[in-house]
Amino acid sequence: xxxxxLSYFKEEDILHLAISDEREFDSVxxxxxxxxxxxxxxxxxxxxxxxASSFLRDSILxxxxxxxxxxxxxxx
Numbered sequence: 001x002x003x004x005x006l007s008y009f010k011e012e013d014i015l016h017l018a019i020s021d022e023r024e025f026d027s028v029x030x031x032x033x034x035x036x037x038x039x040x041x042x043x044x045x046x047x048x049x050x051x052a053s054s055f056l057r058d059s060i061l062x063x064x065x066x067x068x069x070x071x072x073x074x075x076x
Contacts, residue, residue, distance in 0.1 A: 008052065015052035020045040 005018045025040040033055050037046035049055055 013050065013052050013054075015049040015056075017047045018045070019047075 003018075003021055007016045007018070008014070009016070020039070022039045022045045024037045024045065026038045026042070028036045028038065030036050033050050033052075035048045035050075036044055037048065039045045
C-alpha cells in the first residue's frame with residue numbers, strides 16, 4: 001500500500017484514491033456516489049467518489065453534528 005495516490009479532478013468533481021497501480025478488473029457500487037475498484041482477484045485497488053465536494057461536506061457536517069450532540073449530552 002505504499003503506492004497510494006489521491007487525486008482530485010475539479011471539473012468532474014471526482015476524488016480518486018488509488019491503493020495500487022494494478023489494472024482495474026471490476027468495480028462495485030458501494031453507494032450512489034462511491035465505487036470500489038477491484039483487481040482480477042477481487043481485491044480493493046481503488047475508490048472513486050463522484051460529487052466529492054458535496055459528499056465530503058455532508059460527511060463532515062454529519063460527523064461534527066453527531067459529536068456536538070454527544071458533547072451536549074455529557075454536559076447536561
